[in-house]
Amino acid sequence: MIEAVGLTKRYGDKTAVYNLSFQVRPGAVTGFLGPNGSGKSTTMRMILGLDNPTSGRVTIGGYPYRKLPNAPRQVGALIDAKAVHGGRSARNHLLSLAQLSGIPARRVDEVLGVVGLQDVARKRSKGFSLGMGQRLGIAAALLGDPQVLLFDEPVNGLDPEGILWVRNLMKALAAEGRTVFVSSHLMSEMALTADHLIVIGRGQLLADMSVKDFISANSADFARVRTPDTEPQLREKLTIALTEAGGQVLPEQDGALRVMGLALPRISDLAHEAGVRLWELSPHQASLEEAYMRMTQGVVDYRSTADQKAGLQQPLPPGAQPPMPVPGQGQPGWYAPPPPQHAAPHPGGTPANPYGGPGAAPRPPAGPALQGQAPGQPPSGAPAAPAAAPAASAAASPAPVTDPTTSEDAR
Template structure:
């Protein structure tokens, strides 16, 4: 089992991971999700002892990785498939790793067969495709037959057959009672592979729950209703009846109705009472991708100026519950920490405010944090949040104190070119040069 407690990592003034606590249990495939730059790779490096945490600790089976005896036989990892000497063949690369860890040479041929590289075992790895390099990296992770496995984007570059093979391999390893921790950006694949999810954003924990619970908590199910296309008046009649019954009705592009707030039997009864024929009445649940996009929309640091997925950033329909309650929201001393892009100490806390957030609780400001790229998007929960007071500690950028201006302001509040600049101290008037003096003549 992998256990992280209060894991924090800072690089200078940038906080990559902050107060991260979670457990990866054996017997299940645990997906590790988060936007680019959220700290997933940094967390995996700290698990494997490649980076030292600034605070907190992470253990494998109750011990830090560096204290494990013959760690390659207990933990296997794929973090970078390109970390291979290009002049070595696939077999020689694995043979070197086996000799360093005291693993029998026959195990090399076994894992080559498992990953399907036995026919190219004598080829130099420099000539491997991206997918072949991924298979070689997976073979290196399986070499010591470990009980704990970590994979960072294992299906990157694989063809559909290879993706299916990796999916079945992960499930088979978990079924044997092993701990399998997989990081991936392919939501459709995670929905088919993972049993449990750990989602982070800007280095903080956003969710720690099963896939089914995650989708249910971050999406609103709806019913799709279709009436005869030749009788549009029936659709309007049904929409009015459903609205009067407390449902929320939206029209889709193909003419169907999307209904929330009413159960399917209730919709059927209303249609029967209003004498409206139905061509379709079916339940729909959001996909993992839609739930993930809604959860992480406020934690994305890199967003296109023309976001083609703007529809996924819209608020939930009326009546839908907020997916993840924010701890402390609504309290007098509550505030949302600014984005790490503002520099300084992005996660400064109020005096007396408890610092760590427990596992499974999202960080404050997961939606529309000040300075976040998604701060301008519609937020269905903004009416519940009071105006956030300024954190007690100033970020890196500050301006001189004036009677009308506080001592320090966040980076997002520093005046721009269009704003009135801060008045500069008056300079003494420069006297014209006297060319009769030797020093002025020079």
């Protein structure tokens, strides 16, 4: 079992994870969800001893990772599938990890067969595709036959057959009583794979519950009702009847009605009493993606805006001349430097920190890329909203882990 208690990680005045507590229990696939920059990767690195927490603790089976006897035989992880020497073959890469941990060489061939790389075992990994690299990383995680497994985006780069294989592998490992902790952005895949969810935003815990409970708590089921398109007066008549019965009725873009607060049999009875024919009466249950979007809409830092092409194509005013062409523009190697970024002025003369922090200015209302506030504010003296840390990459594999970096991308 993995247990985190009050886990906090700061990089200078940036807080990647704040007061995070949760448990990952054996016998189930636990999904680890959160927007980019929410602190998922930082949390997994602290679990594996790659980063030391600023405060709090995280243990595996009651021990910190670095104090586990022969940790690669107890914990396997896929954090960075690219952490492979490109000049080594797949087999030699796994063989070197096995020798470091006292794992028999025959196990290397076993895991190569499990992940389907037995035919390319002697090819250099630098020629591997993204999906093949993922399979090699999963093989490294399985090498020590560990009871605890952590996977960060395990289906990245895999084809549909590979995604199905990973899904079944995760379920099989959990069915054997192992602890399986999976971070992913693919909501549809998590809905099919995970039994339990841990959701974080800006480094803070948002939810810790089963997939079913998460969807129920963060979505509203409704009924979809359609009347004959050629008789709009029937739709208006039905809307009045459903509203008077206590239902909430919203029009859909395709002409149907979304009805909340009334069961399907009740809707049918009301339509019959009103003399309204129905072309459609169907239930709708929210997906994990819908529930996730509702839960995290206030903690997403990076939002897209509409493409303002129309604003770039306004007609020139009378008498104005079109701009002179820039020499070399559009040619290979041509580069235009980005415009300078101007920070919002701070009342005290110091540039405001848009992510918060000790002494940070309030988040400016403008700027579509930074909207919403974290649902809970830290106590006095702590940063107002956790943020991402500087980027660097590190590898986690069944072999003893060392990491020379001091910071990383808090995803």
